Amino acid sequence: MTEPKRYFDTTINHLDHKGNGQAVVWRENEQGNPKKLKLNVPLTLPGEEVHVQVDRPTKKRSRAHVTEFLKTNSERVEAPCPHFEICGGCVWQHWSYSGQLNHKTDYVKRQLEEQGFNAALVKNTIGAETPWNYRNKMEFTFSPEGNMGLHEQGNFRKVFDMKTCLIAGNDMVEAALEVSKWAKEHELPGYLKDEHEGLLRHLMVRQSFATGEIMLALVATDRPDGKLKDQVDNLVQRITEKYPNVKSLLWLVNTLWADSIQAEETFVLAGRDFIYDELAGFRYRLWWNTFFQTNPKQAEKLVELALEVGKPQADETMFDLFCGVGTFSLPFAKKVKSLAGVEIVESSIESAKRNATENDVHNTYFLANNARNGIDEVREQFGQPDLLLVDPPRSGAGGKVMRRIGRAQPKRIVYISCNPESFASDITELTPFGYELVTVQPVDLFPHTVHVELVSLLELKK
Numbered sequence: 001m002t003e004p005k006r007y008f009d010t011t012i013n014h015l016d017h018k019g020n021g022q023a024v025v026w027r028e029n030e031q032g033n034p035k036k037l038k039l040n041v042p043l044t045l046p047g048e049e050v051h052v053q054v055d056r057p058t059k060k061r062s063r064a065h066v067t068e069f070l071k072t073n074s075e076r077v078e079a080p081c082p083h084f085e086i087c088g089g090c091v092w093q094h095w096s097y098s099g100q101l102n103h104k105t106d107y108v109k110r111q112l113e114e115q116g117f118n119a120a121l122v123k124n125t126i127g128a129e130t131p132w133n134y135r136n137k138m139e140f141t142f143s144p145e146g147n148m149g150l151h152e153q154g155n156f157r158k159v160f161d162m163k164t165c166l167i168a169g170n171d172m173v174e175a176a177l178e179v180s181k182w183a184k185e186h187e188l189p190g191y192l193k194d195e196h197e198g199l200l201r202h203l204m205v206r207q208s209f210a211t212g213e214i215m216l217a218l219v220a221t222d223r224p225d226g227k228l229k230d231q232v233d234n235l236v237q238r239i240t241e242k243y244p245n246v247k248s249l250l251w252l253v254n255t256l257w258a259d260s261i262q263a264e265e266t267f268v269l270a271g272r273d274f275i276y277d278e279l280a281g282f283r284y285r286l287w288w289n290t291f292f293q294t295n296p297k298q299a300e301k302l303v304e305l306a307l308e309v310g311k312p313q314a315d316e317t318m319f320d321l322f323c324g325v326g327t328f329s330l331p332f333a334k335k336v337k338s339l340a341g342v343e344i345v346e347s348s349i350e351s352a353k354r355n356a357t358e359n360d361v362h363n364t365y366f367l368a369n370n371a372r373n374g375i376d377e378v379r380e381q382f383g384q385p386d387l388l389l390v391d392p393p394r395s396g397a398g399g400k401v402m403r404r405i406g407r408a409q410p411k412r413i414v415y416i417s418c419n420p421e422s423f424a425s426d427i428t429e430l431t432p433f434g435y436e437l438v439t440v441q442p443v444d445l446f447p448h449t450v451h452v453e454l455v456s457l458l459e460l461k462k
């Protein structure tokens with residue numbers, strides 16, 4: 001039997017939702033008939049002509065690696081991070097920032113067009129002034145070999161030994177690297193998922209760019225006392241001496257198989273159990289599990305844009321669905337008569353209430369409930385809203401919530417989305433209730449990644 005052909009010349013015709021180049025080649029099957037082979041070619045850009053080696057040439061779809069670039073995209077640039085190509089964090093450092101922004105605008109337009117909306121309503125994506133060191137929160141993983149870093153691209157089981165991260169805040173990366181050094185010096189074993197063995201699982205680090213305060217939360221399978229006492233004392237000493245901005249050093253115990261950042265017990269090793277942050281002129285307390293915007297500079301633009309398109313009025317009643325700790329609720333509440341926020345995570349609602357009081361905002365009501373039931377509950381209490389803001393997670397609000405929004409008949413709806421696909425599908429639900437899409441403004445909160453955020457306005461037709 002002859003070996004199937006593995007090497008092909010091809011052209012990248014588009015990028016998939018993970019940012020990888022897509023191409024099609026033709027191969028011959030065993031009977032000598034032509035068969036289509038779809039290729040997923042990482043680290044390529046639209047229009048590039050490449051010579052590739054295919055992993056599994058007998059499949060319908062396969063991953064392929066570039067062995068030679070025959071023609072490159074004029075927007076291709078040198079990626080500055082030494083971990084690029086291995087790290088699963090950024091996929092587009094090899095693309096000029098303007099190229100990324102144009103692509104994001106086109107992507108939003110395409111999603112809306114596919115659902116029958118007018119793509120001309122989509123404005124050009126607002127980029128970041130500095131597309132580096134923008135993230136205020138990172139979650140690193142410890143590997144069984146004792147490395148601390150991010151997962152490798154396309155391989156969730158492998159973690160590489162991180163030396164730097166160009167998209168995260170510098171101070172928090174330095175403090176995180178000190179924890180990595182500490183773990184190595186004490187030879188503390190990283191966690192082995194399959195065997196459910198080992199000690200260190202994750203390190204969550206967050207930093208406020210406004211106050212400078214840093215939180216380090218180490219997730220481990222054991223408590224920080226007993227046999228670990230000496231090592232933990234050493235960690236506390238080196239962090240508090242070298243990094244005075246670390247105002248919260250936490251140890252979270254997670255003995256469960258589920259490998260997410262969660263805690264059965266929380267130990268405060270140094271400082272408090274929260275840090276202070278500020279956004280758009282408001283002060284927030286953030287605990288280790290509080291959702292907060294991860295690119296605060298660009299998030300401020302989201303708040304400004306939401307206020308600009310939503311035009312809140314002093315005599316209006318407003319609902320904020322998926323309100324989190326009140327990032328949008330507080331600035332809007334300053335401008336309306338009353339505001340009711342709904343959010344599923346109880347600790348975020350507790351935080352939203354405290355944030356409102358601490359920021360001298362006294363016309364808010366926050367309800368811990370899912371958006372679907374919560375909207376009915378706040379309608380019973382406050383009646384029909386004039387203005388409604390909705391900012392759901394990536395999966396979108398879903399038909400049931402959107403139809404309830406439609407039935408509530410607010411005059412204006414500000415929809416903030418981190419996923420244009422679920423956004424486009426969600427807003428189709430509003431058309432039968434008389435809503436019209438007025439404007440869509442994409443904002444880049446995550447440079448060098450495929451993600452794009454947007455602020456939109458829908459109005460009830462007269």
Ligand SMILES: C[S@@+](CC[C@H](N)C(=O)[O-])C[C@H]1O[C@@H](n2cnc3c(N)ncnc32)[C@H](O)[C@@H]1O
Pocket residue numbers: 291292293321322323324325326327328342343344345348369370371372391392393394418
């Ligand atoms: C994209 S975040 C937005 C949070 C907030 N607007 C902000 O900017 O900080 C989405 C929020 O929806 C919350 N959430 C997720 N599912 C929910 C549901 N079914 N009902 C209500 N809130 C939900 C999450 O806990 C999270 O706080």
